[in-house]
Amino acid sequence: MRFFSDNAASVCPQVMAALAKANHVDTAYDGDTLSEKLDGAFSDLFGRRVRALWATTGTATNCLGLAALCPPHGAILCHEMAHIEVDEAGAPGFFTHGAKLTLLSGHGAKLAPETVEDACERVRDDVHQVQPAALSITNSTEYGLSYSPGEVAALGEVARRRGLALHLDGARFANAVAFTGADPADLTWRAGVDVMSFGFVKNGGMNAEALIFFDPAKAEIVPRLRKRAGHLLSKGRYLAAQILAMLDDELWLTNARAANAAAAALAEACGPERLVYPVEANELFVRMTAGEADRIRSKGYDFYDWGPGEVRLVTSWDQDMDAVGQLAAAIRSL
Amino acid sequence: MRFFSDNAASVCPQVMAALAKANHVDTAYDGDTLSEKLDGAFSDLFGRRVRALWATTGTATNCLGLAALCPPHGAILCHEMAHIEVDEAGAPGFFTHGAKLTLLSGHGAKLAPETVEDACERVRDDVHQVQPAALSITNSTEYGLSYSPGEVAALGEVARRRGLALHLDGARFANAVAFTGADPADLTWRAGVDVMSFGFVKNGGMNAEALIFFDPAKAEIVPRLRKRAGHLLSKGRYLAAQILAMLDDELWLTNARAANAAAAALAEACGPERLVYPVEANELFVRMTAGEADRIRSKGYDFYDWGPGEVRLVTSWDQDMDAVGQLAAAIRSL
Amino acid sequence: MRFFSDNAASVCPQVMAALAKANHVDTAYDGDTLSEKLDGAFSDLFGRRVRALWATTGTATNCLGLAALCPPHGAILCHEMAHIEVDEAGAPGFFTHGAKLTLLSGHGAKLAPETVEDACERVRDDVHQVQPAALSITNSTEYGLSYSPGEVAALGEVARRRGLALHLDGARFANAVAFTGADPADLTWRAGVDVMSFGFVKNGGMNAEALIFFDPAKAEIVPRLRKRAGHLLSKGRYLAAQILAMLDDELWLTNARAANAAAAALAEACGPERLVYPVEANELFVRMTAGEADRIRSKGYDFYDWGPGEVRLVTSWDQDMDAVGQLAAAIRSL
Amino acid sequence: MRFFSDNAASVCPQVMAALAKANHVDTAYDGDTLSEKLDGAFSDLFGRRVRALWATTGTATNCLGLAALCPPHGAILCHEMAHIEVDEAGAPGFFTHGAKLTLLSGHGAKLAPETVEDACERVRDDVHQVQPAALSITNSTEYGLSYSPGEVAALGEVARRRGLALHLDGARFANAVAFTGADPADLTWRAGVDVMSFGFVKNGGMNAEALIFFDPAKAEIVPRLRKRAGHLLSKGRYLAAQILAMLDDELWLTNARAANAAAAALAEACGPERLVYPVEANELFVRMTAGEADRIRSKGYDFYDWGPGEVRLVTSWDQDMDAVGQLAAAIRSL
Known part of the structure; x- marks a missing residue:
């Protein structure tokens, strides 16, 4: 698996x-008719009139958003492990057209307000x-941590004070909402986010992501x-059909909860000692010797090495929970 | 309709x-496994080892190809009505990154070798x-004409002599093959084409086009x-699945033939007097007064005006031939 | 010579x-201290508060101005023989970053308002x-014609109505002022010009041109x-020293008058039959057979051929008027 | 002063x-005729056939060189304090067209081979x-350190092994040669440098720098x-005249020696305690309280603060040595 x-x-x-x-x-x-429903569907979800456009990849969605926020001669502050950088x-x-990414540090690919300020x-x-000109954050982060509404708002406050637009890479936004239980509005525009990529492909979609502008005027040239x-x-x-299907009946949230649950089950099996970061979404970074990893793989589980003595496990919306349980057992028995 | x-x-x-x-x-x-079959599938079709990559739009496919052929400080020669220009x-x-399109003229969006030479x-x-640095042609053209293998080869010869790479926008390549009955190889690499966009979306696909490099070495950075x-x-x-399905059993050619047949039926109904260009693919540019156009529209047919006294009709792979016949009759009865 | x-x-x-x-x-x-005087010096010259920046070449000056007026996804209308194009x-x-030049026609590299409108x-x-997004004109033009204040104003009016910024390539602006006798303000901001390149290098400078924004706010990112x-x-x-020296005592105008006078003397010698365009600045495009050109060259005068049966003569601020007289005589004696 | x-x-x-x-x-x-002498003059200086072009600024010279070495989709490794970054x-x-600067650390803006390797x-x-795609170093560095021939060669070796082109920002190359006493060839092409900016403006020139390609073939599109x-x-x-004058009789070296000597005199006065970095060119970074700096300034010496408790002094080719002596005395007397 x-x-x-x-x-x-x-x-x-x-x-x-x-x-x-x-x-x-x-x-x-x-x-x-379907594409024309997007603005309304996301406006309902976020409780505010937004402008929403589809795109096929997270990279395109992120970069179209950033291009609307940052001039060629400006800089975008982001974490050194941010997807846009790495x-x-x-x-x-x-x-x-050549804007610069200014790289910042922080545990688990998370940024602190004072880091941005500095x-x-x-x-x-x-x-x-x-x-x-802009600050970009990822929620949940590249290392599977989730920002809380308060944490985003603190970054939003620095951004506002410093004249930076705030971009959110939400390739796994659903997982962050599922983990925090927060209102999507509280994780975004109420916390100062101007533009976000709302990911669906990692969460059961085929090839549609959404680019959301919380101030439709800023989307004009997009x-x-x-x-x-x-x-x-x-x-x-x-x-549009894919996105609307994902929004219908909160399928996006149901799927993310499933992926998170699988990750949580594995995290529980790993125990705190093995976990490099707390598991707050659907990714696990696990301390494991090469020998241990081999043993797990020999039982039919595939995953990436992530540096020496570390592996990465990512769970999906469609993960079979029996198989997850067996992997958990295998990890426990190491 | x-x-x-x-x-x-x-x-x-x-x-x-x-x-x-x-x-x-x-x-x-x-x-x-599907994406990895593309090189082979197109190599079989063209009788030569090629490199084939998918992309989602004709614009992306064209421009990735052109970016591989023309440096930022170079120019691409093309027709003034070429899709890449217009x-x-x-x-x-x-x-x-800023290469220039140098615009050339020619009847029906077709280029003649001497125009390129000049x-x-x-x-x-x-x-x-x-x-x-490059020459770009479209086959079939934006006005529904098809280049024959000899015509492409004559352009290929000028390109070779002048040191230009030859790009083919084949958004409706299938229609050109269907019309000319030519071997795809004779319309492309044997005639000097270096890179082509092979269109599927206009021909029954959902969102997959193919970018073909006839010399795989030129695709290296793509x-x-x-x-x-x-x-x-x-x-x-x-x-990849879409493209392979279109290649299977020559579905691409079957679909294009259907669209061309619908266009031919309408062309026959129009008669030479009304046709601005000969109909050699699935597009018709028809002389029609505003009153005539209104009468046709009132019978349930929709199409674009194309300048004063002219309309454009485009037929598709899925056109109902009964409806086409009724439209043909309506045109005849004007 | x-x-x-x-x-x-x-x-x-x-x-x-x-x-x-x-x-x-x-x-x-x-x-x-010298650079800081530029705004004031040009504000005095134009009778309006302007923002003035130095640059070393006409190309840089033009293109910095255009980059401030036109986004990467916009187009700049200009004559097909404009320096920025050719x-x-x-x-x-x-x-x-890739904006497009849309090329227009017009006799002697001059644009008419209706051409822009069309x-x-x-x-x-x-x-x-x-x-x-912008319209760019050159005064005097690449073929030595000068726009009058009224002609510029007519273009300015179209630009305003169409939402185009108006850019003036003034590499030979001094020659146009010298020829028309117009107030520089009437040839520029009063006629709707937003930004201009004010050329000095062709007129006795070493390597300094000026970029003038008639609305300082538009210069903000420049x-x-x-x-x-x-x-x-x-x-x-x-x-800055070069530019201030050129502005001092209207040296720029004195020099341009000298160059224009040399051209006028040659034009008089050529007679209307030989002149492809009226001579309204310091350039002459002269009908001359290859044999005639050879005869002139054999007497020690150097110039460019400009297509079959045509040569170009350009006069400078430092042209020796005796030599000019001798060349005039040589032309007369053909 | x-x-x-x-x-x-x-x-x-x-x-x-x-x-x-x-x-x-x-x-x-x-x-x-002067510009055409540049290739020869620099070929003589470096003992190898080179291609040399003038440009007016260090930024242009550096970036034209880098653009020839690194594609839009590549990265240039450099120090985090490199002029090209900062x-x-x-x-x-x-x-x-958007290549990335990958930032590395190192004392005094100097890079070590293993840092590049890592x-x-x-x-x-x-x-x-x-x-x-490229590695860029600065000699002497932004903090006034000079690489020796051996140090450059060690970096050149990593670059070669890793397939990186090696670029040298030589805005103060003359100061490095003056300090190390090395043969210019040993600090450049013999050590693996492909392209360099040879600075003259900081060293007595007006507005001319040289861009040198040690392999003329790599300069083709420049x-x-x-x-x-x-x-x-x-x-x-x-x-060209400026550059040739600077090369004549080793004026570039004479000027750099003068600037270095002034810096050395001040360094001696500061003593090792105050110096943040050893002084190996014409820049000093000096620990000095705000009060001390005020006292020096009150005596008529101007310089920049460089962070809390630190000032920067830069000496020039035209520094009056008496004044330098007086400043040295003032520093000593703090």
Whole structure:
């Protein structure tokens, strides 16, 4: 059984059904009846009028958002392990025409307000230095920690004071909501978030993510940027259909809870000694010797090594809980 | 019945079935078993070892190809009505970091070899002028004409002599093959084409196009460019599945033949007087007064006006031939 | 004697003297006492509070101005023979991150208001087409014609109505002022010009041009763009000194009058039959057979061929009027 | 007396004389007789056939070099205090179209080979991570340390092994040569340097720096990049003249020795306790309380604060040694 990545999981049946249902002639691009429902659907979810656009990847969604927030000559503050820095092949530099990522530290890929404050403080306000224009955080983080509403709000407060726009990479936002039990509004716009990527692909979707602007006015040029980046699909209804299916009946939350539950079960089996970070979403970073890892793998479980003496396990919405239980038992028996 | 655009058509059943069949856990990105079959499948089709990558839009496919062929300080020669110039929101400038499109004229969006030759001749070979690096043609063209193998080869010969890479926008390549009856190899690499976009979305696909490099060595940086542009989908198997389904049993050709047949039936009804261009694919540009257009529309047919006294009709793979026959009759009765 | 280009002329003595005078320790970049005088000096000249920055080349000056006016996804309308299109190696695409130049026609590289209007009219206002953001004109033009205040104002009126910023490439602005006798304000901001390049290098300077924003607020990011493009010289006082020397006592106008007078003398010798365009600045495009050109060259005069049966003569501020008289005589005697 | 920056110093008389001497009509751009001597002059200096181009700023020179070495999707390794990172307003991102600077640590802005090795080791060789393409070092460094030939060679060896091009920011290369007494060849190409910026402006020039390619083939597109960035001056002879004057009779070395000697005198006065870094060029970073700094300033010496309890003194080629002696005495008497 595979614990490599939620990226590799299957597509959930409700999404497949929605694709079939969308399979008729309709207006091209995002002029179809489904795409036009997105603004409303997300406005309902967030309790505020928002602008929502689909895109096919987390990288595109993040970078279109960042390009709307940061000029080519500006800087985006982010964690040194942020996905936009580590795993997007320089896409932020491409979409922003060369804006700089200023890298900050923090345990478990989480940023503290004072770290952001210090970074701003160090920049001379002159023409020789790149001025920070945006702050980007990830919730849940690349190491499976979840920010609470209060933690996001504290960062939002620094951002506001320093004139930074606040971007949220929410590739696993559903997992953060599932873990914290917070109102999505409290984790986002009420805490100062301007723009977010709302991920669905890791959570049971096929190839649709949502880019949400909490102030629709800030989204004005984004449809144009999306087209210019080749991300305006001609049959957009098949993306909108996926997202609407995920929003229906809180499927996004149900799926994330399932993935989190699988992770929690494994975390419990690992025990605090083995866990590099607390497990607050669907990722586990586990201390394990090479020999131990081999033993687990020999029983049919696949996962990535994550540096010496450490492995990463990622659970998905579609994880079989019996298999998870057996893996938990195998870990316990190490 | 809608004759707006093949972009708005439905997805054909074989593609939907392939998506369902691909719905299981597999390696992420393009490491899955389906994506890995693309090189082979297109190599078989073209009778030559090629490199094939999926992308979700024609714009992305075109521009990733052009970015591999033209440096930021180079120029791409193309027709003034080319899709890359007229309908891609400046995406070629984005992907190439500012390369220039040099616009050429020609009837029906078709280029003649001497037009290309003349354009090259006009450029001073110095550091002040942007030097042409690539030639891009579209087959079938934006006005529904199809280049024959000989016509492409004549352009390929100029390109070779002038040191230009040759790019083919094949958003409707299937329609050109269906019309000319030519071997795909004769319309491409044997005629000097280096890189092509092979379109499927207008022809029954959902959101997968193919980017083909006839010399795999020239594709080397493209996977990196694709990721950097946010076009590396994490569940790539659902794109590969579409393309493989379209290649299976020549579905791409069957669909294109259906669309072309519908267009031919309408063309026959229009008669040569009304046709602005000969109909050699699935698009018709028809002389029609506003009153005539109104009368046709009143019978339930939708289509775009295309300048004063002219309308555009586009047929699709899924066009109902009875409805086409009725529209043909309606046109005849004008 | 050389009639190749005013670019190759010598530096006038007042400028050399100003450089010597500036040769002491002062604040670096543009914080020195001379650079700080530029805003005031140009505000006096134009009768309005302006923002003025030095740069070393016409290309940089033009493109910094355009980058402030046009977003990466916008288009700049200009003449197909404009310097920014023909002779800047794609620099506008570089500085604007890929904005498009939309090329217009007009006799003698001059644009008519209706040409601009038509070009705007042709653009569909949707996300697929690049929207015009700026209009760029050159005065005097690349073919030595000068726009009158009324002609510029008519273009300014179209620009205003269409929401285009108006840029003026004034590499030979001095020659246009000298020819028309117009108030610089009437040829610029009173006629709707937002930003201009004010050329000095072709007119007796060494390596300093001025970029003028008639609305200082629009210049806000330009110092940053200039630095980011490597155009913020550390010893900026030697550029400011040149410009101030040129402005002093209207040296810029005196020099331009000298160059224009030389051109007028040659034009008179050519007679209307030989002149491709009326001579309204310091450039002549002259019909001359290859044999005639050879005869002139054999007498010691150098100039460029400009297509078959045509040569270009450019006069400079430092042209010896005796030599000009002898060349005039030589032309007359053909 | 000012100890702010060598950027603010005057231009040395030989350079002024060379400008006067170059003041005649000649071919425009870099086709003049002086510009054409650059390759030869630097080839003589380095004992190897090189390609040398002028540019007006260190930022432009550095970034044109880097753009020739690193693709848009690559990374440049450099020190976290490198000028290209800290003081060029994001110019490397502009010229390279978004390449990334990967920041490394090291005392006094110096890099150690193992730091570079480790940074390379950390990058996964896949399409998601930006791959290092170049290493950039500064000699003498931003904190006034000088690399020896052996130290550069050790970095060159890592670069070679890792497939990185090696770039040298030599804004103060003259000071490094003056300090180390090394042969310029041993500090550059013999140690593996591919491209360097050879600075003259901080060392008595007005506005000319040199960009040197030790393998002329690697410079092929650079003239085009320079023009496209607006850095091809039309009267290039006035830049070439400066550089040739600086090379003549080793003026560059004489000037650097003067600046270094002034720094050494001050260093001696400070004593090791006060010096944050050994003084190996013309910059001093000195521990000094705010009160002490005030006392020195009250005697007529100007300089920058450099963080709490620290000031920076920079000496220039034209520093009056009597004044330096008096400042030294003032420091001693603190």
